[in-house]
Amino acid sequence: MAKAKGxxxxxxxxxxxCRSNTAKRSPGVxxxxxxxxxxNTTERLEIKKFCPHCNKHTAHKEIK
Known part of the structure; x- marks a missing residue:
């Protein structure tokens, strides 16, 4: 039987x-x-995480 989509x-x-900043530590995103x-969460998620390219905690948004 087919399993229901979770x-x-x-x-x-x-x-x-990273997308807009050109003066960052290393290239990449x-x-x-x-x-x-x-x-429970229908809108796009946004969490502050560490970015190794910017070398600081930045906002990370959900992408498609």
Whole structure:
């Protein structure tokens, strides 16, 4: 039998400052993967995480 689609999905978080900042420590964009419950959190997730390219804690937003 087919399994029902779960409420938890895997999402990717991307640094918001890496995309626009050209004067950063190293080239590239910081990305993290995590899970979220699509029934409880319908809007896009935004979490402060450490970005090794900016060398500081920045806001990471959910991307498609």
């Amino acid at each position: 409420a938890r999905i895997v999402i990717t978080l991307e640094c918001t400052e 910081s990305r993290y993967t995590t899970q979220k419950n699509r029934r």
